Amino acid sequence: MPSLLRKVKSKLSIHAHRRVSALLEGEYSSLLHGRSVEFDDLRHYVPGDELTDIDWKATARMGTPMTRRYVATRKHTIMFVADTGRDMAAISAAGETKADIAVLAAGVLGYLATRHGDLVGLIAGDSGHTGFRRAASTDGHLEGVLQFIHAATTLDSRPSDLTTQLSYLARRFRRRMIVVVVSDDRRLGDTETALLQRLAVQHEILWITICDADPTSGELASATVFEVADGARLPAFLRSSHGLAHEYAERVAADARAIGDLFDRLGITTTRIEREADVVPAVLRLLVEHRRARR
Template structure:
């Protein structure tokens, strides 16, 4: 069986050259603002590095800017939180299955954690319950986590309910961790916001939303669409209606605005992707926004 982690690593290698990967590593390393660090070595400055990390004396001797690199004295825990309900078996905006995009995103963050010597755990599930795999180190463990998400997500899975997984974390997880949540689009909810505020008081939280397929417009007039959440039917001729398309667009904008406002009030950085091709770029931007917000 092909390795899911190897697929992730291959796409990471294709994404960018060495300097860009180093920038992504640097953004990940900045998430734990209070972690204890020891000086490691120097490397060449690349755009996006913190000016405060420049070693000015060494730069003067070298003739070009050099950045101080640090290593963590102690391991941190990264907890991947994934919706494996049937919504994630649906099609995303770019035509891929949401599950495949989620595996890519979880794999990238998990692999960055592995490279930094951190341990990685998983909480996933649907409305029927949550499953937890304790945090450990190593690529084989990360492969196990990705396989769990991949195998648990199907059209016959229970309804999606990411709040259930968040509540599981709130009840059972002690200490301060980085929570990386991957879920599909959702509307703002007062109960969810209260839960997020509770978690944010204890943890660093990054949230990645996978965008729903666009179900309206001329290109959908030739076939019907079915919601995997409740089996509701959207006939193709209605999807092609300009009035339906306009109402759909307004509802989507309102839902997005409500969700963004909820995350902003809770102090959580959110990103969104439409396909796996955009995962690396969006994760870099997400980590950078989180660092600047802190």
């Protein structure tokens, strides 16, 4: 089985020369570790570091911006909540399998976490079964987490039902965690909204949305397309019907607005990912937004 973590690392190294990697480091650090008061050491400033953390005296001394680092008070727990139902085995807007993008996104965040010594756990499943990986902080454990998501998501999986995983989370955990939900463009029902409302109080929630493919797009015009939920065919004649693309786009935009409003209300930071190439910038965006939102 090819290592999923290696893929994540190679993805990050692609972005290294653009300093996105370093930005990610900074964002992640300030997200979780910027709040400690016990001074640890100084290091060179990297973009994304809190401006208030810059040690101006040291900067003047060294002639280059220096940032204070603080000792983390404790290890954080990143708990991934991943949908591995058959919805995630469908394709994304760019034609890649949504589960692959989900693995990559979880991998990037999980890799940052293990590098900082934080713990990474997983709650994943579909409507029938919820799997749990305890929180741990090794590369091998992270690989196991990613492999679980990867292997569990197939077209033969049971239908997606995030409610099961969210209520599992609500039932089983008393301590505060960073919860990262990896899901798709699903609409949230009343049950899920209520659960999230309750969970948002206890945890910090980040929501990664993997965008669904647009069935009216020209790239799918000549393809045989079916709905994963019931296997129903969607004839090209219907998808390419005049004016339907516009109507669909409006519907998707309306849904996105609605869920955006909900997330804003609940204080959940969210990002949307369309393709594998967008994963690293999207995760960065997520961290930046989360930092800003907390303030």
